[in-house]
Amino acid sequence: GAGVSQSPSNKVTEKGKDVELRCDPISGHTALYWYRQSLGQGLEFLIYFQGNSAPDKSGLPSDRFSAERTGGSVSTLTIQRTQQEDSAVYLCASSKGGGWTYEQYFGPGTRLTVT
Amino acid sequence: GENVEQHPSTLSVQEGDSAVIKCTYSDSASNYFPWYKQELGKGPQLIIDIRSNVGEKKDQRIAVTLNKTAKHFSLHITETQPEDSAVYFCAASISRGGSQGNLIFGKGTKLSVKP
Numbered sequence: 001g002a003g004v005s006q007s008p009s010n011k012v013t014e015k016g017k018d019v020e021l022r023c024d025p026i027s028g029h030t031a032l033y034w035y036r037q038s039l040g041q042g043l044e045f046l047i048y049f050q051g052n053s054a055p056d057k058s059g060l061p062s063d064r065f066s067a068e069r070t071g072g073s074v075s076t077l078t079i080q081r082t083q084q085e086d087s088a089v090y091l092c093a094s095s096k097g098g099g100w101t102y103e104q105y106f107g108p109g110t111r112l113t114v115t
Numbered sequence: 116g117e118n119v120e121q122h123p124s125t126l127s128v129q130e131g132d133s134a135v136i137k138c139t140y141s142d143s144a145s146n147y148f149p150w151y152k153q154e155l156g157k158g159p160q161l162i163i164d165i166r167s168n169v170g171e172k173k174d175q176r177i178a179v180t181l182n183k184t185a186k187h188f189s190l191h192i193t194e195t196q197p198e199d200s201a202v203y204f205c206a207a208s209i210s211r212g213g214s215q216g217n218l219i220f221g222k223g224t225k226l227s228v229k230p
Contacts, residue, residue: 042220106158
């Protein structure tokens with residue numbers, strides 16, 4: 001079946017502009033995660049949605065970052081007033097449920113470049 | 116919070132040799148340890164995982180060992196093949212009561228298998 005999809009695959013934006021990144025999880029998956037992968041670094045947890053529970057925003061690096069998940073499916077990660085240090089690959093993952101029991105399936109990522 | 120260290124950062128082996136990647140974690144409450152393989156331009160893909168009630172797990176040419184006392188776990192790939200070339204990430208996750216399973220990743224190991 002279809003995996004996790006993300007759009008756009010690449011985004012180049014000017015410093016100070018806002019960007020929106022989209023994630024379509026696997027159908028039926030209740031948990032959705034956003035991660036950031038900077039060059040040569042591991043994946044950094046950003047935010048987690050599980051069902052109708054309040055999202056865990058503990059990984060968001062600043063208040064310029066926000067995310068929402070509409071209807072328990074599609075999620076959008078928004079970065080306001082982008083900075084050059086925001087340049088990274090943003091990865092989305094989904095799983096059947098929350099907690100370590102469930103495998104996380106990753107999308108291909110959105111490569112964001114802030115000039 | 117949890118911290119995961121991964122070594123080496125790069126590893127080059129001859130086809131047919133074994134490869135070993137090691138990770139240490141800081142939080143003794145971590146109870147789930149997945150390994151992900153990331154090929155160029157793709158999102159990470161789970162290749163094997165181990166839970167804290169198990170010391171070793173094998174899947175064909177891949178094995179993972181866990182030493183809870185020393186707080187380290189390792190990935191072993193035997194009879195390496197060129198298609199094993201990728202970046203490998205270890206991760207650790209804590210699940211306490213209703214908390215979520217966000218993963219804390221190591222910084223990755225770039226494995227190159229020379230034919």
